[in-house]
Amino acid sequence: MLHPMQFGYRKHHSTETACCYFIEVVKAKLEKGRVVGAVFFDLSMAFDTVNHSVLLRKLSNYNLSLSALQWVESYLSDRVQCVRVKSKLSTSKGNDIGVPQGSVLGPLLFALYINDIPSVCGEVDMQMYADDTVVYVHGSDATSVANKLTNVMGNILNWLSSASLTLNVNKTVAMYFTKTQRLKSSFPCIYANQSQIKVVKEFKYLGLVLDSTFTFKKHVKKICSTLKYSLSVFRHIRNTLTHDAAKIYLEAMIIPHINYCISCWSQMSETAIKPLKSLYNQAIKVLDKKPLRYHHCLILGKYSILNFDNIIVYVNVRLVFKILNNIAPPPLKTFVQLCSEQMTRSSRSTSCNDCRLPKRGSAFAQTAFSFKGIKEWNKLPQSLKLTLDLKDFSRNTRKVLLENQLCQHR
Numbered sequence: 164m165l166h167p168m169q170f171g172y173r174k175h176h177s178t179e180t181a182c183c184y185f186i187e188v189v190k191a192k193l194e195k196g197r198v199v200g201a202v203f204f205d206l207s208m209a210f211d212t213v214n215h216s217v218l219l220r221k222l223s224n225y226n227l228s229l230s231a232l233q234w235v236e237s238y239l240s241d242r243v244q245c246v247r248v249k250s251k252l253s254t255s256k257g258n259d260i261g262v263p264q265g266s267v268l269g270p271l272l273f274a275l276y277i278n279d280i281p282s283v284c285g286e287v288d289m290q291m292y293a294d295d296t297v298v299y300v301h302g303s304d305a306t307s308v309a310n311k312l313t314n315v316m317g318n319i320l321n322w323l324s325s326a327s328l329t330l331n332v333n334k335t336v337a338m339y340f341t342k343t344q345r346l347k348s349s350f351p352c353i354y355a356n357q358s359q360i361k362v363v364k365e366f367k368y369l370g371l372v373l374d375s376t377f378t379f380k381k382h383v384k385k386i387c388s389t390l391k392y393s394l395s396v397f398r399h400i401r402n403t404l405t406h407d408a409a410k411i412y413l414e415a416m417i418i419p420h421i422n423y424c425i426s427c428w429s430q431m432s433e434t435a436i437k438p439l440k441s442l443y444n445q446a447i448k449v450l451d452k453k454p455l456r457y458h459h460c461l462i463l464g465k466y467s468i469l470n471f472d473n474i475i476v477y478v479n480v481r482l483v484f485k486i487l488n489n490i491a492p493p494p495l496k497t498f499v500q501l502c503s504e505q506m507t508r509s510s511r512s513t514s515c516n517d518c519r520l521p522k523r524g525s526a527f528a529q530t531a532f533s534f535k536g537i538k539e540w541n542k543l544p545q546s547l548k549l550t551l552d553l554k555d556f557s558r559n560t561r562k563v564l565l566e567n568q569l570c571q572h573r
Contacts (some may be wrong), residue, residue: 164225170251171293172270174299175485178369179424180492183290184378185299185368186427187296187498187533188288192301194528195340201299202309202353203366205334206323210273211261214327215239216278218262225275238268242362260327274377276326285320287311292369305339305556309351312337316355332358338366340375342527377530378427381437389420390442409450410466417446421474426482429475430530440471460570463529473564479536483518484556498533516548517541545566 165173170181189199206325219236227235242263243255262269262276270293280296281289287300298315302308312527323330329480337360353360365381367376372382393416401409429436444459451462463470469477485491486499518537523529540548544563550556 164278165274166281166291167492168177168281168289169274170280170492171295172274172290172492174347174494175490176492178292178371179426179458179484180234180495181290182371182424182427183367184492185290185297185492186373186430189299189301189340190377190528190531191498193340194523194525196304196342197301198308199299199301199340200312200337200350200353201297201340202312202335202337202360203368204294204298205331205336206294206296207331208261209328209492210269212262212327212329213262213273213276214260215385217326218272220278221276235272253271257319268340271481277328280319280322282300283322283405284315284369287315293369297368302502305350312353313350314359315337316353320356321467322493330355332339332360336361336363336366337343338363338373340377342376342525362406369424371427377400378435379431380435384429386540387438387442390417390446391438392441392444393417393420394449397446401452406450413446413450417443421471422478425475426532426536429479430532430535443471458570463568467565468565471570473568476539477560477564479532480540480560481557482532482554483532483536483540487516488551488553488554515545 168179170176170184175498189201192199202417218239219232222232223237240260244258245255246253262272273293274291277291277294277296280291284298287298289296289298298312298319300308300311300315302311320330321513332355335355338351339362350362352362353572365372367373372379372385374381375399397409397412398426400412404412421439445455447459447462447468448455448457451457451460451465460470462468483499484490486495487501489496498521500518500519504519518540520537520541521533523534528534543560547556547560547563550559
């Protein structure tokens, strides 16, 4: 039922796959030497303003039975709400709009509620993660891009009005993506009816800080700032922790910040990523109570921990595995294809389950996941690439990476 561009609250979908797909599409368009413009929506109290009548009408278009529709109507109707402050309870008040937040069914109902919004977008691409929606389009110049986005914003505002949803124009922003810095001078305005949408150079989309040329410097700076605080606390309390407790702290307070959307922001340059790698190595030394000048590779081998570069490889090849085995969003399949799907004759690459490495002429395009991830996948042993179970693949891949992990001080 759900539109393929809806990445929210669906099995095998995540914020990382949503960000990865968006970046892949935009980079592929920029490789053609064009400008990409995007508008990131902010809907005012989206879940709380769902119109029940409109929702039931939309659900009836999905061939649900009459009894199922009546069940949903009963679920939504006669709801009351109140506020408790310590022992004081306010009077109850009826609530005849919105979907119940914190419920299992609420996010699904909202996803179905906005499921048809791409139908009014015409030639403009749209991607959704629940109420986090972005529309984007490419063109030969910024003016044509701005005109296309302005035109489609009128259609979208009409659709939102019919669905009793409101666009917060003050928090809705636009971005222009380019391949080089020299194209960033001045960009035309984009309008939502008569309101001008603010054009920004950076925007935090699903927790990932995007910039107009995908350098991800601001995002890595944000991670470094968070890790410095966690690392200072780790140093302060390390002597009071057992090794197991310290490892839990490392895996709970440091590693998750590094792993989040790493397949996206790890596409940046080696120089820009160096400060984050240094903080990771410091955390490893704190784990083993070693001074800063200690050889951290010895600790990695001692506790069978992946180094920073292998963490990136591990995450990338796992995502390639998921795409090839249909446990990732189907749209990502566009960027990852087996050689056997392209070639009719048998060859070494087809028998080894290699992926077709796309042609990427520029250094900018070679930073894309579809290039880096596939290169790393093709280097894996044949036995790993022929594995069918994700848990087996993850365990054995980690084992192979650890066995071949070289000392970074040599």
